[in-house]
Amino acid sequence: MIPFLPDHTDALIAFVHNIYGDSFTPLHRPVFEGNERNYLIDTIDSNFVSSVGARVSELEERIAEFTGSARAIATVNGTAALHIALIVAGVCQGDEVLSQAVTFVATCNAICYANARPVFVDVDEDTMGMSPVALRRWLEANTRHEGGKTINRETGARITACVPMHTFGLPCRIAEIAEVCAEFDIALIEDAAESLGSRVGARHTGTFGTLATLSFNGNKVITTGGGGMIVTDDTALADRAKHLTTTAKVPHAWEFVHDQVGYNYRMPNLNAALGCAQMEKLPEMLRIKADTAARYRAFCAEHGLHFIDPIAATTTNYWLNAIRLEDRNARDAFLDYTNGKGVMTRPIWTLMSDLNAFAECQNDGLETSRWLADRVVNLPSSVPENQFHRLHT
Numbered sequence: 217m218i219p220f221l222p223d224h225t226d227a228l229i230a231f232v233h234n235i236y237g238d239s240f241t242p243l244h245r246p247v248f249e250g251n252e253r254n255y256l257i258d259t260i261d262s263n264f265v266s267s268v269g270a271r272v273s274e275l276e277e278r279i280a281e282f283t284g285s286a287r288a289i290a291t292v293n294g295t296a297a298l299h300i301a302l303i304v305a306g307v308c309q310g311d312e313v314l315s316q317a318v319t320f321v322a323t324c325n326a327i328c329y330a331n332a333r334p335v336f337v338d339v340d341e342d343t344m345g346m347s348p349v350a351l352r353r354w355l356e357a358n359t360r361h362e363g364g365k366t367i368n369r370e371t372g373a374r375i376t377a378c379v380p381m382h383t384f385g386l387p388c389r390i391a392e393i394a395e396v397c398a399e400f401d402i403a404l405i406e407d408a409a410e411s412l413g414s415r416v417g418a419r420h421t422g423t424f425g426t427l428a429t430l431s432f433n434g435n436k437v438i439t440t441g442g443g444g445m446i447v448t449d450d451t452a453l454a455d456r457a458k459h460l461t462t463t464a465k466v467p468h469a470w471e472f473v474h475d476q477v478g479y480n481y482r483m484p485n486l487n488a489a490l491g492c493a494q495m496e497k498l499p500e501m502l503r504i505k506a507d508t509a510a511r512y513r514a515f516c517a518e519h520g521l522h523f524i525d526p527i528a529a530t531t532t533n534y535w536l537n538a539i540r541l542e543d544r545n546a547r548d549a550f551l552d553y554t555n556g557k558g559v560m561t562r563p564i565w566t567l568m569s570d571l572n573a574f575a576e577c578q579n580d581g582l583e584t585s586r587w588l589a590d591r592v593v594n595l596p597s598s599v600p601e602n603q604f605h606r607l608h609t
């Protein structure tokens with residue numbers, strides 16, 4: 217007996233091997249079963265491999281249509297998308313930005329690139345995303361709201377934006393968060409890096425905020441190698457974002473004028489070509505991911521394990537399936553054992569508030585964040601190769 221190892225861990229490993237095969241099982245690997253090769257070769261043949269080309273606009277249009285956003289702006293990665301979204305939302309040097317400690321470090325890095333500081337509020341136990349109740353409680357206890365601005369009473373800084381994140385694809389209570397933000401005149405930017413395909417009712421995550429950002433890193437639901445996207449319904453903000461991500465160049469046939477310090481954040485056409493092929497497969501990938509999640513759910517129900525489902529009236533893309541174990545000892549024993557057996561599992565990220573870079577940032581105690589960090593682990597969640605073929609033939 218291995219101390220603290222949850223019951224049925226061996227059965228779970230056998231179950232994972234049954235879905236994914238007997239070799240090493242990664243957490244999430246990309247699948248290229250469609251037009252990826254064709255589009256890449258076409259793009260190379262066209263010579264437009266870099267910062268100009270038709271595939272970038274095509275991917276932007278596809279994402280705008282899929283998410284139901286008026287505009288989409290492609291970027292080199294999701295972190296760059298967040299950086300620009302924060303700037304165009306009005307975040308200035310010395311401002312504070314509300315976010316959650318349960319997130320990937322990119323969220324907080326982008327806040328720092330915009331010369332602002334994160335403030336962490338707690339997450340909900342069920343969604344693992346920002347809690348609208350914790351958000352309101354912190355704002356009421358720590359800020360004053362005057363002249364259309366919310367000011368942190370302790371630091372004197374303006375709180376300009378709020379960046380909740382849809383953890384592992386599970387939609388957070390974004391409509392409620394949007395209400396709080398509107399009340400306090402705080403711009404809402406959704407970090408939807410993990411939630412392409414996740415919805416609240418019929419509405420896609422990323423359409424509740426002023427702006428939202430996506431990521432197409434290699435481990436996300438679809439990939440462009442590296443890449444990201446800003447989505448918004450605000451055409452003026454979209455134009456500013458496009459301008460800033462393309463070196464702030466003033467359009468002209470032959471003259472090079474840049475009207476401010478801009479960024480070289482545009483997605484290369486080669487990456488966009490990969491993304492266009494991936495988008496063709498997205499609905500099918502989402503169906504297969506939901507099917508795999510249903511198998512995990514049934515296994516967990518049968519073996520007394522707690523599978524984490526989306527809350528009522530929301531649908532998740534099942535980017536990363538997650539279960540909740542008894543305590544930190546059970547979590548660590550499970551992680552050691554499964555990874556030792558070639559089944560890749562991992563805990564929630566170390567909380568942002570526990571990283572040196574953000575240790576001094578204000579937080580609300582983060583009780584639920586800590587409770588979840590001790591218990592939640594992700595399970596292998598890729599689209600299984602054999603299933604993909606089966607649906608094809």
Ligand SMILES: *Cc1c(COP(=O)(O)O)cnc(C)c1O
Nearest residue numbers: 293294295320322323409431433
């Ligand atoms: C992946 C991810 C990002 C963006 O990452 P990039 O690698 O820069 O594309 C941002 N936030 C979260 C929560 C993520 O998971």
